[in-house]
Amino acid sequence: MARVKVPRKSTHIDMTAMCDVAFLLLTFFILTAKPRPQDPVPVDIPPSSYEVPIADENVLLLTVGQGKVFFTVDGADIRQQTLIQMGQKYNITFTPEEQKKFIVTNIFGVPISQLKAFLALDVEQRKNFKQPGIPHDTTANNELSDWIREARKVGASLHNKALFIAVKGDNKEEYPVIKDLITVFQKQKLNKFSLITTLRAAPKK
Amino acid sequence: MAELDTSSGGGKKGGKVRSKKASTRIDLTAMVDLAFLLITFFILTTTLAKPKAMDVTMPDKEEKQTDQLPVPASRTMTILLGANNKLEWFVGEPGKSAPTPDTYGKNGIRAALIEQGKKIQAASGKYMIVIIKPSDKSVYKNMVDALDEMKITAVQSFAIGDITPPEVELLKRDGLY
Numbered sequence: 001m002a003r004v005k006v007p008r009k010s011t012h013i014d015m016t017a018m019c020d021v022a023f024l025l026l027t028f029f030i031l032t033a034k035p036r037p038q039d040p041v042p043v044d045i046p047p048s049s050y051e052v053p054i055a056d057e058n059v060l061l062l063t064v065g066q067g068k069v070f071f072t073v074d075g076a077d078i079r080q081q082t083l084i085q086m087g088q089k090y091n092i093t094f095t096p097e098e099q100k101k102f103i104v105t106n107i108f109g110v111p112i113s114q115l116k117a118f119l120a121l122d123v124e125q126r127k128n129f130k131q132p133g134i135p136h137d138t139t140a141n142n143e144l145s146d147w148i149r150e151a152r153k154v155g156a157s158l159h160n161k162a163l164f165i166a167v168k169g170d171n172k173e174e175y176p177v178i179k180d181l182i183t184v185f186q187k188q189k190l191n192k193f194s195l196i197t198t199l200r201a202a203p204k205k
Numbered sequence: 206m207a208e209l210d211t212s213s214g215g216g217k218k219g220g221k222v223r224s225k226k227a228s229t230r231i232d233l234t235a236m237v238d239l240a241f242l243l244i245t246f247f248i249l250t251t252t253l254a255k256p257k258a259m260d261v262t263m264p265d266k267e268e269k270q271t272d273q274l275p276v277p278a279s280r281t282m283t284i285l286l287g288a289n290n291k292l293e294w295f296v297g298e299p300g301k302s303a304p305t306p307d308t309y310g311k312n313g314i315r316a317a318l319i320e321q322g323k324k325i326q327a328a329s330g331k332y333m334i335v336i337i338k339p340s341d342k343s344v345y346k347n348m349v350d351a352l353d354e355m356k357i358t359a360v361q362s363f364a365i366g367d368i369t370p371p372e373v374e375l376l377k378r379d380g381l382y
Binding site: 193195 | 230232233234236237240241243244247248250251256257258259260261262263264265286339340341342343344345346347348349350352353356357365367
């Protein structure tokens with residue numbers, strides 16, 4: 001019996017389609033990637049079984065860690081206007097240069113008297129700068145409540161929408177700080193807010 | 206990877222000298238490798254899990270007490286959050302009913318909530334009201350956990366309240382403060 005000669009085939013595979021798919025996915029991931037804003041203090045978020053994701057915009061986020069409170073608000077226009085109004089309230093004039101720097105400052109936690117000095121720092125210096133947190137005592141008019149009030153006013157006037165108030169707290173944060181925050185909220189008749197949590201597997205029943 | 210050139214132009218006898226047709230195929234293996242490496246990098250570095258939000262609604266503080274319905278103590282379960290991830294709860298008024306020290310989680314407060322909820326439902330025909338009172342020694346996680354239990358056990362009516370000195374005394378007595 002004669003041996004059937006199997007014609008030798010090329011081992012080369014056409015990679016074009018694979019390459020297309022790979023680059024398509026790559027483009028997708030690059031475009032959807034969002035750099036995670038760095039927290040000035042390590043914040044370990046507690047888990048819960050709530051599944052409602054946080055709103056995408058118009059969020060006023062208060063980060064709480066190591067007894068300090070840090071302030072973030074979405075939107076460049078809201079930030080700028082909030083800074084101007086806070087300046088007027090505390091008789092501090094911020095130059096356009098400082099306003100610009102404030103717009104790109106994601107999160108901050110310094111008393112307003114130190115804000116000018118903080119804005120003057122560059123990125124590297126800020127990393128090493130120990131931010132003391134925004135003052136929040138239980139008096140009726142503390143800086144934190146002023147920041148929140150001004151931001152809410154600005155948010156309502158510029159976007160015609162109420163800001164979502166969210167609190168991102170550390171697991172080990174002691175309750176008195178949270179209580180102060182809730183007191184501040186309640187003084188402004190702000191009775192609805194969100195606590196940011198991570199997802200925990202739903203309990204078996 | 207060498208490619209076998211199957212489209213050889215030579216071999217015809219007496220033909221003109223043709224330039225050998227070069228294959229138009231490019232080896233894409235390296236490119237694909239690189240692309241997948243980058244994909245892997247971006248998949249691993251993006252945060253797919255968006256943070257979740259737990260909505261909390263506090264009662265209005267300024268509201269006058271007169272337009273609120275009195276809450277019967279027999280339907281109220283108070284949870285006191287103490288130190289060291291411990292809590293205790295009691296039904297009724299502080300001092301009159303003995304508090305039960307308990308823990309967080311499935312076999313702790315969750316079981317108690319379900320049991321008491323059924324009991325109160327059976328006794329009064331109405332739902333149970335839960336008041337969460339975090340003490341100054343409790344941590345943020347405790348509060349979130351307690352609120353989470355409300356959702357898990359489907360408690361209809363709950364609130365966060367300020368702890369009172371007699372309740373702090375209860376916690377102190379049980380070594381949770």
